[in-house]
Amino acid sequence: MSLINVTNLTFAYDGSYDNIFEDVSFQLDTDWKLGFTGRNGRGKTTFLNLLLGKYEYSGHISASVSFEYFPFPVGNKENHTIDVVEDIYPDFQHWELMRELSWLQVSEDVLYRPFESLSNGEQTKVLLAALFLKENSFLLIDEPTNHLDMHARKLVSDYLKSKSGFILVSHDRAFLDNCVDHILSINRTNIEVQKGNFSDWWLNKQRQDDYELAENEKLKKDIKRLSDAAKRTSNWSHEVEKTKNGTRNSGSKVDKGYVGHKAAKMMKRSKSIEQRQQSAIDERSKLLKNIEASDSLKITQLPYHKSQLAELDNVSIYYGDKLVCRDIDFTIEQGDRIALSGKNGSGKSSILKLICGENISHTGTFRLGSQLKISYVSQDTSHLHGNLTDYARENGIDESLFKAILRKLDFARIQFEKDMSSFSGGQKKKVLIAKSLCEKVHLHIWDEPLNFIDVISRMQIEELLLEYEPTILFVEHDREFCANIATKVVELS
CATH class of the missing domain: 1.10.287 (Helix Hairpins)
Structure with a gap:
């Protein structure tokens, strides 16, 4: 056991008038399994970079361990996976690596394939296994769950539960609850450390x-x-x-x-x-400084003239000669909140794109209601650039409503002046969700909308969907979100 001491830490980016951290002090034990939480843009990744020594700061950070960051940057993804592992830890023992991979249910043959040919889940598992081989290292694990399917999340969470000595940034409540024993939280005005998992911390908060x-x-x-x-x-x-x-009423002197x-x-x-x-x-x-603003959101869907909006009957999807998924059967009725579930690569995104009108090669019968208006939130945010005002105008949505929703999702007003390309991953996803909430449609289709989005915002979105009961088809690997929201689950094998 050793300690990481943070004393009077103050930091701001060059050219910024606002400190991200101001006179912050706390202490961490290197044997802890720390969950790291806080709203988007509060500085979680910045703090990890400070531990790594990437920025200058005032104050003091002392530790008797070295820090390793996940995900490890892989320069040449065409290299065989075993060469990528050797770049991370040249002195690794093969049997130790195989032990770690077996716990993560990764077969040995992936080591002799190009790293780029591995799925996102396999890449995540290999990098975690390699990093945990290092002795006297404290791991800084930054959002490993993004793009992991539900099965892979459970596997990785169980793996981390068996380990110690890490800070884990994740917004998946079930994932955190399973594998952490302390919570490090960036609040509005301070940083706190509490014993327990995420649910314990949330209850105390x-x-x-x-x-x-x-x-x-x-x-x-x-x-x-x-x-x-x-x-x-x-x-x-x-x-x-x-x-x-003056005088008294009796006329005598006062x-x-x-x-x-x-x-x-x-x-x-x-x-x-x-x-x-x-x-x-x-x-x-002294009160209310760390109470998070989480005003309720609103959604207004257009009524549709039929109860059934879409139907897939024995649908199979192909990319060229490759079969992606087969014999898919389900209908979308008004008021349905359907979770499309399955492992990565099982065809979930392809089905969403088919319903959204993309030219996807398929067999079977696919019926879509006439003049049905759909709002689609994609996984990809790389197209976001420019300012929010222009984005609202280009997409034909009400700018005031759009920005009001972003404010409720914890956007500071200063963000409205910035180029969207500088936003964090979570802030970019919030832009797509806010746009979708502004659109007048009959059906919402969201593909992994919660990637990078903080827990409190996830809860706001849950409350919205439960209160207004819109018709929605979504893919999401947050187990708790799906359990709370879905009225139907369509499982792709």
Whole structure:
């Protein structure tokens, strides 16, 4: 066991007026399995890069271990996989590598294939296995679940559960709950470390938020009561002051000593109220700093003139001579929330594209409702560039509504001035989802919409789909999201 000490860490990117971290201090144990969470754009990857020594910062980071980053950058993906492993760890023992790969259910033959020929899941597993061979290293694992199917996520999560000494960035709640024992969270105003898995941390956060909201409401009432009392005291003092040089109703002269004593008493009471009021204001200012804004979203789908929107009857899809999937049967009815499930490569994205009108080679019967309007969210965000105003105009959506949705998804106003190409992966996915929510359609089709998106935003999207019950067909590997949302599951074997 050794410690990683972060002391008075402050960092901002060159040219930025805002610090990403300001005077942050905490301590980590290198034996922990740390889940790293926080909303998109808060600085999770930036913090990992600071540990790796990539940026200059003020403050101090000390550790007696070396840091290794996942995913390891593979320069030449045409190389055989075993050569990629050797680049990561030249001194590896073959039997140790085979032990790690067997735990991840990866066969030995992948080592003698070009790395680029491996699936995303196989590449993830190989890189993790290679990195965990290194001794006296603390792994910085940055979003390994993206593009992993549900089965692969469970496998990788179980593998990490058997390990220790890592920070894991992931927004998949079930994945985190299974394999971490501490949570490192970047909040709005600080960084916290808590023992337990994600669900433990979330429960503690909700309790803290509820407590602060209740305290805030109580202090608001106290401040109002004290403010009203101060006004009354002020009025009383004013009335006393008026009698100082006047006469009593009986016509006799005023007892100035009595009036002075009474005025002093009023002044003392006024000062006491003022101090209590300021104290309540100070206490209130300490609250609500880490409560996340998660306003509800809205969606308005167009009604369709038929109950059935689409039907696939014994559909098989081909790319050239290659069979991608076969004998697919399901219908999309109004109000359905259908999760399309299956391993990577089973044809899920191809089915979505077929329904969206792309020219996909297929056999069987595919029927699509006439004049059906569809909003599609793709996996790919590489086409996003330029500013949000132009993007809204080019896509024929209401700019004000579009930006209001992004604000609810935790976009800072300063982001509206930036080029979308500079956005984080999660922010780019939010742009696609916000666009989709603005479109007036009969059916939403979303292909892995939650990749890179933070947990709180995922919960907002869940609440939206449960409240408004739109017709939606989606592919998503977040187990909890699917369990909460889907009214039907179509499994592709």
